[in-house]
Structure formats: C-alpha cells, structure tokens
Amino acid sequence: MIKIKYHKYQQKAIRFCVARGAGGLFMAPGLGKTLCMLTVFDILRKKKMVRSMLIIAPRRPVHLVWPKEIKKWGLKCSYAVLHGKDKDLAFEEDAEINIVTFEGLPWLLDKMKRYKRSYDMLVVDESSKVKNPRSIRFKTLKKMLNKFSRRYILTGSPAANSMLDLFAQIYVLDQGNALGRFKKEYCEEFFYPSGFKGYDWRLQKGADERIYKRLKQLVIRFGEEELDLPPITYRNHYVELPDKARKLYDELEKEFFSTIGSHTITALTAATLTQKLRQVSNGGAITDRGTKVIHEAKIEAMKDIVEELSGQPILIAYEFKQDLAMLRKALGRKVPYIGGGVSDKECNRIESAWNNGEIPILLGQPQSVALGLNLQDGPCSTIAWYAQTWSYHDYDQFIRRIWRQGQNRHVIVHHIVAIDTVDSAILNALKAKAKTQDKLFKALSVYAKGRGIKGLTRQRSTTKKKSSVKRISNKRK
Secondary structure (H helix, E strand, O other), X not given: OOOOOOOHHHHHHHHHHHOOOEEEEEEOOOOOHHHHHHHHHHHHHHOXXXXXXXXXXXXXXXXXXXXXXXXXXXXXXXXXXXXXOOHHHHHHOOOOEEEEEHHHHHHHHHHXXXXXXXXXXXXXXXXXXXXXXXXXXXXXXXXHHHHOOEEEEEEOOOOOOOHHHHHHHHHHHHOOOOOOOOHHHHHHHHEEEEOHHHOEEEEOOOHHHHHHHHHOOOEEEEOHXXXXXXXXXXXXXXXXXXXXXXXXXXXXXXXXXXXXXXXXXXXXXXXXXXXXXXXXXXXXXXXXXXEEEOOOHHHHHHHHHHHHHOOOOEEEEOOOHHHHHHHHHHHOOOOOEEXXXXXXXHHHHHHHHHHOOOOOEEEEOHHHHOOOOOOOOOOOOEEEEOOOOOXXXXXXXXXXXXXXXXXXXXXXXXEEEEOXXXXXXXXXXXXXXXXXXXXXHHHHHHHHHHOOOOOOOOHHHHOOOOOOOOOOOOOOO
16 A cells, blocks of 8 residues: 555545445545545555556646656556547556546547457546536446446535536446436435426425435545644725726626516526626726726735735636736736646646745636645745635635645635625625525625615525625634
8 A cells, every 4th residue: 555644534535435336535625535546546456456547537637636646655557648649649558547537538438449448447536527417528427337347436516506416426436326317316306396497406305314315325525624724714805996987887787687687597697697797896808909997996905915915925816817917917917827728737837836935926717726736835825816706616626725734824815805796796605605506696686685776586586584795704614
C-alpha cells in the first residue's frame, strides 16, 4: 500500500471501497478523494483482484490532478492521459491506469469496441457531471458499465441543486437496484409533480430519509468536520449605483420582472434572464465596439480591499469578460487570470507560481477555478467576489480552493454588493444553499418585494410572508 499516514476518515473510506464492488465517496473538497481511490486500486492490484483502472474526470483534473497525485504518492504503475492530439497513441500503450475526460467517452467507447479493450475498475471523478440521464455522457457511460467488475463515484456535491440529481449518479454504481432503473420510477416513488403542468418534482415528506436508507450500503459521506480547518468569515461591502447606472438598471429590472410575471419559467431561465441585471450591477457591458463601462462603483470597492491588504495575496472571482477587462485595467494589465481561453499548461504554471507566493493578485472565473486546482499552499487567505454567482456548487468549490486541508490562516471572504440589485437575491439564494428551484424563486421574490415590484405570480404562491433582504451571516457555514 502507498506508505503514508492516513487520516482515520481516509482509512474508513478505503476500507469501505475495498470491501465493495461498487461505492460512492461523497467527500468535501480537500479531504483526499484522489488519494483514497489510488490506494484502493493499489490494494486491489496487489491482491490481484484488478489489473487496470479507468478514471473519468473533468478536463483540468485529467491533466493537472490525477497525474500529479500518481507521482506525488509514488504509485508504481503506468498511466496514460487519453486526451489531446496524442490520445490514440496513449490508448495503444495499454497502461494500467487510463484517464479520460467526460467529453472523450464516445471516442473511448469506440476504441474499446475496436480493440476489444476492457478495464477492471471504473472511477468517475466529480460524478455530478453525469447527473443528467438524458445527456450524451451518461448514455455513453451507461453502455460501458457492464465492462467493469468494480465501479466507484467521487463527488463533494452529489445533490447541489436537488435530490433528483442523485438518480443517474447512483445508477452508475448499481444500474438501478437502489433507486430504480428509470428516472420516472425514481420521481414517482420519492417526489410529487408540482408547478405548471406538473413539470416540477418536489420531494415527498420523509422521502429524503427513505433515499438515504437505500443508499446506506452504497455511499459513505465525510464533511469538513473531519478536519481542523481554520475559521472563515464572510463580509459584505455595499456600494451605490451612480444615477445613470441606476436608471438603466431600473429599466432592465422592470422588463425582467414583467417577463417573469407573464411566463412560466424554470430556475435556469430565471438565472439567464438576470444576466443583464448582473452585468449592469458589476459595471460593464459588451457592445459591438468592445467593453462599455457603465460605472466603477464595484471597481473602487475592489481597489480599497486590495489596498487594505498591503501586498498580501488575494483571489478575486469575476464572471463576465467585461468584468475581467475592467479589473485588469484597474489592478494591472499583467495580473494573471484563470478562465476561458487559458490553457491547462498555463493554469499549471499559474498554480505553481501562486503557491510559491509569486502572485499577489489572481483573478478567477468560478467555473474554471472550481475544479482541479489546489491554491491553499501559498500565503493567500483572502477571497473577494467582485461578481456574484447563482451556482452554489461553483461558489462553494471556488472558496474551497483556499479554505481546505493545508490552509492554516483565518480565511476572509468578501462580497461586493450593489445596493438594491439582484446581487442581494443571489446572496440570499446562496445562503439557503440554492438546493432547489423553490429557493431560487423565493430569493427573487423577496428581492422583488423589497423593491416594491409585483411579479413572480406563479412562483410567489410558495412565499406567504413578507420579508426583507437579509445579509449573509458572518458566521462559519
């Protein structure tokens, strides 16, 4: 076995998987899911119970996490990354460990058929990526399941939006034994139809406990309580929109709530419709002539936070291209960032420089930073959200790039919030962990009432009491 000192929870996780042909590790970020699975493979391989392993993961973990961890822990076996221009040659090497992206599954399935290749052990890293049973990646993976004698899934957010997300992930383990062979069966047994024409499914009373009971022998859960993490504090910085920006925002807001009030929409489209409001709140917009600066209220607040740090490092979350352009103009055009268009090689270089304390300011797009990066080894303990995000998964994972095992400083998370804007609704949804569509609509409804707006007619029926927008607590989550 890999010769290191394991935490007790890691020992439990390893024993859990070795004892089962299928299992899920639902472990908070930073607890060492990768190490646990490499150890499980090492044990089973030495017992001659498996010879080969296929790892499916998002692109950055494929390139930046798994190869690095295999080398770090001294696992003595061959591995190949099946991605990029040399993936065909890598496949032909017949390595003991193959690592592939979710997008590469159709290609791999074709290769496995043509070369009559199979693997003994399957590991799906970030299994929430296959939560949609209608997706190509799930349908492709479903065709491959019988080719593995052992199957494992790893995730820190198995049901970030709803317990409906569990069905496809658990199917990967047992092909329908626990929650049913079809999602419709799962929905009808544990949920009830609601909303417009019954398109929404809501959890039956007590159904969560029944689901947990079904999964007891299949998954094991470990949270941040397993580690002695430093304290974390949340601080909100409120800014006023200048008059011209306020006028533009109010006009867009009126259009937004008018649309919601007259149409049946989903949480996804509601979040999409708020995009213009968020852009104005942040201060910039994209035009055919490039980035148009609407206001710099948030930029000034961001500069104040950076100045107060007096050179101490800070990780800043941005959302849109215009956010990035404005931030780099204000903080320095050479300030590095991790987001769209940045290669894996460049991300690797930035990660190393950051952890070596060579970068004082790093800009990150939550979707790009949330997975596959370890940024806690450097001197940074400050995070700032220039732009707010609807996705609790991205929000939580972004923060845990810094607040995780290896961090020994008090972590401070700043939110820059434009007063009387959708920023407040987003923070309320995040505070409720945005686990259901109802939570998102409730947050929007509270915001609308606070602004004296009548809208959300269908969705507001679930909110009986008037309430004001609340600030995110400064208590540890």
